[in-house]
Amino acid sequence: MLRSLLIGNSKNTTTVFKISPKRFSSQLTADKYAVKRGDFAKLSDEDLSHFHSILNPNQMITDTNDLIAFNQDWMKKYTGQSQLVLKPKTTEQVSKILAYCNERKLAVVPQGGNTGLVGGSVPVFDEIVISTASMNKIRSFDESSGIFKVDAGVILEAADTFLAEKGHIFPLDLGAKGSCFVGGNVATNAGGLRLLRYGSLHGSVLGLEVVLADGTVMDSMHSLRKDNTGYDLKQLFIGSEGSLGIITGVSILCPARPKSVNIAFLGLESYEMVQKCFQTARSDLCEILSAFEFMDHDSQLLAAKSLKTTHPLCQEDETGVDSVPEYPFYVLLETSGSTKEHDDEKLENFLEKVMGDETVVDGTVSQDETQLRTLWTWREGIAEASQQFGGVYKYDVSLPLDSMYSLVEAVQERLKKLNLSSTEDESKPVYEAVGYGHIGDGNLHLNVAVREYNKEVEKALEPFVYEFVSKHHGSISAEHGLGFQKKNYIGYSKSEVEIRMIKDIKHHYDPKGILNPYKYI
Amino acid sequence: MLRSLLIGNSKNTTTVFKISPKRFSSQLTADKYAVKRGDFAKLSDEDLSHFHSILNPNQMITDTNDLIAFNQDWMKKYTGQSQLVLKPKTTEQVSKILAYCNERKLAVVPQGGNTGLVGGSVPVFDEIVISTASMNKIRSFDESSGIFKVDAGVILEAADTFLAEKGHIFPLDLGAKGSCFVGGNVATNAGGLRLLRYGSLHGSVLGLEVVLADGTVMDSMHSLRKDNTGYDLKQLFIGSEGSLGIITGVSILCPARPKSVNIAFLGLESYEMVQKCFQTARSDLCEILSAFEFMDHDSQLLAAKSLKTTHPLCQEDETGVDSVPEYPFYVLLETSGSTKEHDDEKLENFLEKVMGDETVVDGTVSQDETQLRTLWTWREGIAEASQQFGGVYKYDVSLPLDSMYSLVEAVQERLKKLNLSSTEDESKPVYEAVGYGHIGDGNLHLNVAVREYNKEVEKALEPFVYEFVSKHHGSISAEHGLGFQKKNYIGYSKSEVEIRMIKDIKHHYDPKGILNPYKYI
Structure with a gap:
């Protein structure tokens, strides 16, 4: 839904996109950020034949034009070079695909609705895209408990519409609800507009079905609100951005739908x-x-x-x-x-x-x-409004409430001082820096609306913003995640011990590193 | 608070408790359940000297009489043989202790308020007890966000009393609140009476400070409601029952205290x-x-x-x-x-x-x-009332709502059929099986009030109860945890894949297995 409203940025173009030079001319992520390809196998005809033995022809995309939408994020900031999209319909198919890719050391990118803001769901090189778009069935709903089970590829809005008919509400709501998938919401630990009321997904998700890198299926699709038998392993996958496994099913607790809603605008x-x-x-x-x-x-x-x-x-x-x-x-x-x-x-x-x-x-x-x-x-229109002059640098940070807005003021002051910002003078790269967000969650969105993407502006903002956040013991990503964009900045929010522990877990579950490489950690 | 009200059981006695034969005569857990001691080092005088270099004399307990309370759970069902209790005051001290124990391969049992129901917080053999009782400071409270930071050894009721003065409430309440510690609540993922309203600790705990087996301190005591930078590692420790690390600090989100409370009894x-x-x-x-x-x-x-x-x-x-x-x-x-x-x-x-x-x-x-x-x-008095005839077999299970009470009926029928149960005939071992619990959470407590602990009754109940729960896709431990009691029954609630994954994580964080051995997994 959001997607069609957004204005793409075409100013930052130096390299022609290899797959469809006619339609897009975005620079490849790999070139733009000088990334080195990992030591992964390259897709061969034998690989394609093998995938043909698992999937129907209509579950595989190799056509150049059809690949574009899977290679680019919706902001058109990141562009990958995948030659193959697989659209499994069942968990078993996902398992077979991953077991094979792991054996062959073929890198993959799990992709949901591809509405992310940090480039986490698109390839960087030739990773195979595993799209959950064809896994879109509602599995069950229990009206007495509110426990709802869905395939990962169910669209958030479709899930909520289904629940509305049963007098219930999905405990998550966000701007991209018309496009994003429930599996992707869980994989990125989406926050959204009503976290204040319904809490985080770590509290409301009751169970997950996840396919691990080697094809093992972890089925913990429990219908239980309480279960204290063993470590709560599903929690690791909530917010792991496809780097530990592919979420194929979600069991979530849904509250009764409120009968009365009021808004005050003050x-x-x-x-x-x-x-x-x-x-x-x-x-x-x-x-x-x-x-x-x-x-x-x-x-x-x-x-x-x-x-x-x-x-x-x-x-x-x-x-x-x-x-x-x-x-x-x-x-x-x-x-x-x-x-x-x-x-x-x-x-x-x-x-x-x-x-x-x-x-x-x-x-x-x-x-x-x-x-x-x-x-x-x-409130919801600010994201698009920030792009109207050409582009936007988006920051999504958690900060203690009392120091939250001072980041916006500090950035405004800095841009003025560096003579980079003006609402009138169109020769300045920056139009304005604005702040808004979820006060209730301590979550600020800082949008720097720009007339062009520009190295000087980027240098003025980074690591300045991250340093400010770090100094105030905040998080450099409150809800958008790390993805490609913030992979190298995790040190501003996490200690060396934590980073080491995160890397250890990644290695534990994905020793060959085939799941969503070049991102997260 | 609860503790003083409870009636101990002294009928099930065959072996004299070695440490204090005068005061208690409970059978040792190791004997009763024929457990084999693990390949751990034995406490030496050099070890004691080393601990003396870390702690003051009053932070170490070696006196036979003083050790009793740490060697026995409050139901007096489990009795260990520890010769040493350490009461560190700081996280640094915990870190030094664990680093040393890990190096020496000395087994330890983390202990909070020791109010658990599954024998998870007392030793089985000679494990060193690391009590968090001396870590009992409230670290900070932020009235604007409701974020509350405490040492692990703060008593739940003390935490809630502090919050009440600030117009807030601890998002957890349970019968043992006068004795249990916040750290233990988190380590066991306590559920309690108001989970229906405030959700599980996986949702409300914002950060933890944990000392790992090798002494590494994971400090993630964040003051942030949202943080999507890296895997949410703290979640692993919530409900890990001291088997992965020792929780020393807790950061938790506390809601505004309700101004009006009503009860209806129907x-x-x-x-x-x-x-x-x-x-x-x-x-x-x-x-x-x-x-x-x-x-x-x-x-x-x-x-x-x-x-x-x-x-x-x-x-x-x-x-x-x-x-x-x-x-x-x-x-x-x-x-x-x-x-x-x-x-x-x-x-x-x-x-x-x-x-x-x-x-x-x-x-x-x-x-x-x-x-x-x-x-x-x-409602709260049923636990004690169940013990009035001598003892009680307690089961704490999650079941789908519609089949929840049928477990109680099935057990009652089975005990009658086996001629084991009567409220009048005092020669029967079982008085009655009763059911109650948290309907809102799908959590049933099945208490079998007995006149004596008896192998025949135990055989009638187990694995019958666990098989029933497994058949109905429930959990054999909704909120009490696994501890010693249910270690061998996890297979009724978790798949082979899940159990393997749990064991892998245990090995990952505690390769020498020094943390709370003989329990959990």
Whole structure:
């Protein structure tokens, strides 16, 4: 869904993409980042024949044009050179494929909906893409317990639509829900918009079916909320980004669907007030608080330019026409509950309190489903809005709440000082740096909207951003993962001991390193 | 707290406990279960001197009498022979101790509050006990995020009392809270009474500090709700029962403390109605439902005999005196929320509905804090009540909701058929088998109250119970863990592949097997 809305970047082009020179002209990841190919086998005709013995012809893609979508991420930042996509339909087929690839030392990339932001799901060289797109069956749903079992390739939105009919909700929601797969969500430990309410996947995933590098199937698709017999091995695969095994099935606990949803969109005078507002919401809205998102002024200015509609809290300009957003900070707050009149009353009391003590200076509340969706676009639309001038450098970090926004200010100041940034002067590479994200989760998205991708800008931002995060004991990847982009920066968030332990586990499960090489660790 | 209430069992005695023949006369675990000592070094005077160089004299226990409490579990079912208890105060001390033990191949048992139910925290032979009792500092609490950092040896109740003053709640509660340690809770992945509301520790624990077998300190005491940089290694240690490392610090996310708590105690005519009642509660009480516990008739009969107070839903006998509980099933349901009048109204509407359609036939609601606590005793008191005739065989299993209670019926029938059970005939070894537990978590506690521990009864129960659970794809240990008791039964809940993977991980982190040997796997 998101995908069709996005504007590709074609400015950063020096090498012609080998597979389809007509349609794309992106530089190959391997060239752009000077990566050296690993010591893997090269795909032979015998290999193809072998895969033909496992799969039907329509489960294998070798056509140059058809390969493009699997070789490129949706931001078109990373471009691989795979010559083969396999689309197994069963776990047994995945097992046979991996057993063979491991034996032959053929590298593979597991791919779900390919909506990732760090280049984790596309090849770098000629890795075989193993797509879970054909594994898309809902296996079972138990209404009494809320336990839901699906194939890895089920689209998140399809899963949630199915659950909605049964009065339940998938405990994860994110912008790419129309394209991303449940298996990919688990493999990347996706966070999203309602983590605040439903917690992380480490808590809600009950079981996984995973095919290991050597083809072994770990079937722990338990229907149990509690099981204390042995190490909780499935946890290792949640967030492993396809580097330890391929997730083929997911068993997850789904809560009852809230019957009432409210949105409040608030204007605040400072970041301190955003924090104060969050404290009051945690305490007073407590069990019905389901999202608490913040956006800075400039992010809303960007969104206004891109959405071309009236901002919910805009001021009129001198001519009396609706103009720019007015406040330094905005909060989008969502409540979800079982009883509308109770939720309304709680929200009303909360708003009275925060407006009474001037924590909040302005606000609007959704009156119906349409308004609710419209208000969300002012938060969800920032990602696309950030790309409107050509491109965007995206950072997704966890920081302690009190130092969270200071990263945005530090980056803005730095770009100004280096004379790289201006909203008016089109000769400057950077348009603006904006901040927004999940306050409730301590998760900031810093988007640097640029007119062009530019080495000087990159050098201004990195490792500056990572050093800032490290100094404040944050994480350089809150929810997007490591993938290709952040592979070399893990040291800013993890100690040497932790990195060694992570490498040991990788080696333990994938001694030949065939699973998603050049990434993660 | 619990400990002092419990009645020890002294009937199953054949061998005199070597360390303190005067005070205890329990059979040694090693003898009772014919365990062979592993190929570990024996404690020497040089070892003691070395530990003296790390610890103060008051951090080492070698006195025969003082060792008893560390050698025996609180049910007095398992008795070890350790000659040395070490009580480090710092992580560095734990690290030095383990590095030395690993080098020397001296086996160790990590011990928290020693409240476990499967013999996991006491030695079998002469393992050195490493107690976390002296590591009991609260490290930090961040009111804005709810992130709480503590030493492993902080008592659960102390942690919760501290949090209560800050308007927060520890996301775990269980009967042993007055004695158990937070580190032990995490090491055993404790479930407890409010998992339904706050989820499992895999979701709420944000970071751990763990000392590995070779003394390496894994410091991942993050203050971050989200961090997708590398495998979530801490998860392996949650529920590893001291077999992979010693947890020395815990960082955990604590929710806002609910301002209003209600309890309803309900009488129901059948197990089907218990399930139906749970469905309605999930849907209608949704976000405020914090516990849904069920108890069968006989469990209440046992509790009534033990508590010697009037059952909340008793009937009068012919003489007009309060008598036995009346219904086949009972439900204790708790709501926790931020607004009392809303919670009251939701509960009222719920009760009207379930009593209107006769899902529930009788009930009472707590009017104040005292009543609330009294009602809870009818659920929490069953554990002790089950021991009043001499002893109890305890099973803690996960089963799909619809087949959950049929295990209790099957066991009752089997014991009757084998002529082993009678509430009147005191010559029968078994008094009664009762069922209760956390319906909301699919977790059944089956307690077989016995007049004596008896091989014939044991043979009637095992592997019968485990086979039943396995046939219904359940777990033989929902929350108590494996410890010593269930080490050999893991095959009933885990596949060969999973068991192999668990053994591989154990070998990976503890190649010499010094951590908590003879247990877990």
